[in-house]
Amino acid sequence: MLKSLFLFDMTFWLYLAALALYIAYLFVRRPVMQFAPAGHPVEAYDDRDEGWAGQLGQVATLVTVFGWIVNSGALFMRAYERMQLSGTFAPWSNQFEAMAYVSWAIILGYVLLEMRYRIKAIGAFVVGIGFIAMGAASLLPYRYQTAEPLVPALNSYWIYIHVSVTLTSYAAFAMAGGLGLMYLFKERAERKGKSGGIAAAFPDLETIDELGYKAIMIGFPLLAFGIILGAMWANYAWGGYWSWDPKETWSLIVWLIYGAYIHARMTRGWEGRRAAIYAIFGFLMVIFCFWGVNFLLSGLHAYA
Amino acid sequence: MDGEPELALQPPPAPKPRASAQGFGWEEVSREVVEFFASIKLAMFLFLILAVTATIGTVIQQNERPETYIKEYGEQAYRWFTRLGLTDVYHTWWFTSLLGLLCVNSLTCFYKRFPAVWRSMQQDKVNVSLSFIKNMKHSAEISAAGTKEYIGERLVRFLAEKGYRVLAKNEASGVSLYATKGIMGRVGAHMAHLSATVIVLGGLIGSLWGFQDFGVCMEGQTYHIPRGNFDLHVDKFWIDYYENGAVKSYNSTLTVIDQGSPALTKTITVNDPLVYKNIWFYQSSYGDAWDRIEVARLNIKDKETDKVLATVDLEWQKEKVIENLGLKLTATDFVADFAFNSSEKKVYSKTVEHANPALRLALNERGTLEATPWVFYHYPDLFEIQGSKYSFELVGYQPKKFTGLQITRDPGVNIVWIGSTMIVVGITLSSFIYHRRLWAKIVPQHDGVILHIGGNTHKNQIDFQREFKRLIQHVETKSA
Numbered sequence A: 001m002l003k004s005l006f007l008f009d010m011t012f013w014l015y016l017a018a019l020a021l022y023i024a025y026l027f028v029r030r031p032v033m034q035f036a037p038a039g040h041p042v043e044a045y046d047d048r049d050e051g052w053a054g055q056l057g058q059v060a061t062l063v064t065v066f067g068w069i070v071n072s073g074a075l076f077m078r079a080y081e082r083m084q085l086s087g088t089f090a091p092w093s094n095q096f097e098a099m100a101y102v103s104w105a106i107i108l109g110y111v112l113l114e115m116r117y118r119i120k121a122i123g124a125f126v127v128g129i130g131f132i133a134m135g136a137a138s139l140l141p142y143r144y145q146t147a148e149p150l151v152p153a154l155n156s157y158w159i160y161i162h163v164s165v166t167l168t169s170y171a172a173f174a175m176a177g178g179l180g181l182m183y184l185f186k187e188r189a190e191r192k193g194k195s196g197g198i199a200a201a202f203p204d205l206e207t208i209d210e211l212g213y214k215a216i217m218i219g220f221p222l223l224a225f226g227i228i229l230g231a232m233w234a235n236y237a238w239g240g241y242w243s244w245d246p247k248e249t250w251s252l253i254v255w256l257i258y259g260a261y262i263h264a265r266m267t268r269g270w271e272g273r274r275a276a277i278y279a280i281f282g283f284l285m286v287i288f289c290f291w292g293v294n295f296l297l298s299g300l301h302a303y304a
Numbered sequence B: 001m002d003g004e005p006e007l008a009l010q011p012p013p014a015p016k017p018r019a020s021a022q023g024f025g026w027e028e029v030s031r032e033v034v035e036f037f038a039s040i041k042l043a044m045f046l047f048l049i050l051a052v053t054a055t056i057g058t059v060i061q062q063n064e065r066p067e068t069y070i071k072e073y074g075e076q077a078y079r080w081f082t083r084l085g086l087t088d089v090y091h092t093w094w095f096t097s098l099l100g101l102l103c104v105n106s107l108t109c110f111y112k113r114f115p116a117v118w119r120s121m122q123q124d125k126v127n128v129s130l131s132f133i134k135n136m137k138h139s140a141e142i143s144a145a146g147t148k149e150y151i152g153e154r155l156v157r158f159l160a161e162k163g164y165r166v167l168a169k170n171e172a173s174g175v176s177l178y179a180t181k182g183i184m185g186r187v188g189a190h191m192a193h194l195s196a197t198v199i200v201l202g203g204l205i206g207s208l209w210g211f212q213d214f215g216v217c218m219e220g221q222t223y224h225i226p227r228g229n230f231d232l233h234v235d236k237f238w239i240d241y242y243e244n245g246a247v248k249s250y251n252s253t254l255t256v257i258d259q260g261s262p263a264l265t266k267t268i269t270v271n272d273p274l275v276y277k278n279i280w281f282y283q284s285s286y287g288d289a290w291d292r293i294e295v296a297r298l299n300i301k302d303k304e305t306d307k308v309l310a311t312v313d314l315e316w317q318k319e320k321v322i323e324n325l326g327l328k329l330t331a332t333d334f335v336a337d338f339a340f341n342s343s344e345k346k347v348y349s350k351t352v353e354h355a356n357p358a359l360r361l362a363l364n365e366r367g368t369l370e371a372t373p374w375v376f377y378h379y380p381d382l383f384e385i386q387g388s389k390y391s392f393e394l395v396g397y398q399p400k401k402f403t404g405l406q407i408t409r410d411p412g413v414n415i416v417w418i419g420s421t422m423i424v425v426g427i428t429l430s431s432f433i434y435h436r437r438l439w440a441k442i443v444p445q446h447d448g449v450i451l452h453i454g455g456n457t458h459k460n461q462i463d464f465q466r467e468f469k470r471l472i473q474h475v476e477t478k479s480a
């Protein structure tokens, strides 16, 4: 019974190992990046990883991918257990499962990003956030971790799509938050005039900035879609598409915050440092929406 | 226009003609007004101020009774709450105005900027100056062998393969080329801008012409729905449980009776309402009725010895005959929280809580004694029945369940869904498709050509940079 819990545990340790490897990867010495006159790097980022760095990076990626596979297995297992127990399978039906799903989505997003842009240094930040999500989930008391059957209001096919879409948007915002943090690190190192050391492993500021923006541009429509799916569900379950319940209000607040961000991007001076700080702030609001509301505020959504 | 976006769709950016100092006519005023309402700064302000004010209602409980606020925050604070509308933030005039402003803002933005997007879908400038190309964010200069026509054709074919719309002009001085892709991203953004108003409009229609009622309904009863001009009969109500005893679902079978005859029967449950004539019936809650029961268990005792002579289960309003004691008993009334109105001489239930349950019996003892005593669950020896040999003790009862139905009509809901679709489609388009434009000039030299090429995009610089680099490489390798 509840074999999924074992797999979730294993996911936690694998992500921890991956995070340690990515951090170690940052500290390996490497030559300073060569810049073309226009300020753009001449080569792909990983091409500079010789010897140790390259091997560490590869192991880190492998462990991450393996962790993600175990994470997927845990979610599948949980879905199966739910099916046996109560006939619904959504493996994101309580706070614990939701967090395990978010970390699954963060890591998936990271792996895709690494495949496309080949910048392993991001792993230390983004895999870090995925790990923290998984870790916070496993810190929840045991009774939150088990697959209790759903209360009547949640027992609906809407849970499959509404919850997963919303949680995926959170993962995108988490990614943006991690990139924001990375931007600030790199910028600090540059201000201090250090071009070697850890900072050498980082991509240039503009790339970090753009990737962060991209993550938000993925999260923003997903959150809009998630909110609207929630409204449709509410229209079936509660008899009104919008009732200003704290959870839906907070997801709207988060959406408005990112709405301000994407418009701010179009005005001068809202890239770079300011955008990075804003992305971190936005992510903190997401955390509140995801956690704080469930535990601090009361409302219709407080099932978890 | 400091801080305004670099969004100029018409290259090269034309310097804005300044209004003359004396001219302060209608035109200037209206231009200023449009400028103000179309500004992104206003949009950012509105987004953030809405976010901040929306938090209020999640921290302060909304629409509670005054006592609740006074107890929690004190009287002084409560007076401020009502003055500012903090007990019902989302329906205050100022919150609604902020939403209205956001609509005006996004509509004005659409009005001011969409025409340029539209024009650029039809046609764009092919011929631009060399310095315009050189000053673009991404630009390059390549010498290549071959004629200008040859290089031009290569470039056109390559860009067309990549999904660009390409316009080229061949002149003696050189080939000018313009290529664009992803204008739908911009159209999507403007779709999102219109959607805000559509959604707010739908909400407005719903709040003006819709209604929301709540009905506490009993199995077997028929209720008139005045706003729909038909009746609703509750055939059945029941609860399903999981194996571990948790509630799995609760369900009511309802029959709509229109003009005397049954029109529709459906079992509703949470997440599955009944809809008739645009009125929706939702299974919203259930609970214990406060004015009737299913069955009650009574101990009949000998008044003298206090010995229990019999234990009987009385069904609601059904006479029970207990032969050996010469008793006929009926449970006729029930209140969950006993109270007595002395001026009207009436018993009623003070609250819906089962705080002081009491059952009224109709009693016939040996055909001679008739009485209608109240029997209290918590106070078994409160009243004595004059002349009776017995005393009665209410040891338990099973309350009747009521089904809580929410009854709603919202004529605006479909408009809200249209707006929602627009916002999701619009934002998705604008997120995943980005508008990029390239200009090139191929100038013949004595031993080949020089290709000047430049491009820009309003976002997604890194992907565009990769694409641009690949384009340059393509030209270089082909000409080398």
Ligand code: HEM
Residues within 6 Å of the ligand: A259, A262, A263, A266, B007, B037, B038, B039, B040, B041, B043, B102, B105, B106, B107, B109, B113, B117, B186, B189, B190, B192, B193, B196, B423, B426, B427, B430, B431, B458, B459
């Ligand atoms: C009401 C909700 C609004 C939503 C959901 C919304 C959404 C969007 C989205 C998704 C984009 C595309 C962003 C990008 O391409 O990076 C966009 C662009 C833009 N928004 Fe909004 N917006 C809203 C309100 C406003 C308002 C009130 C203004 C007022 C100035 C505004 C001005 C703009 C401008 C100028 C653009 C660029 C348009 C273009 O690319 O041609 N938006 N908006």
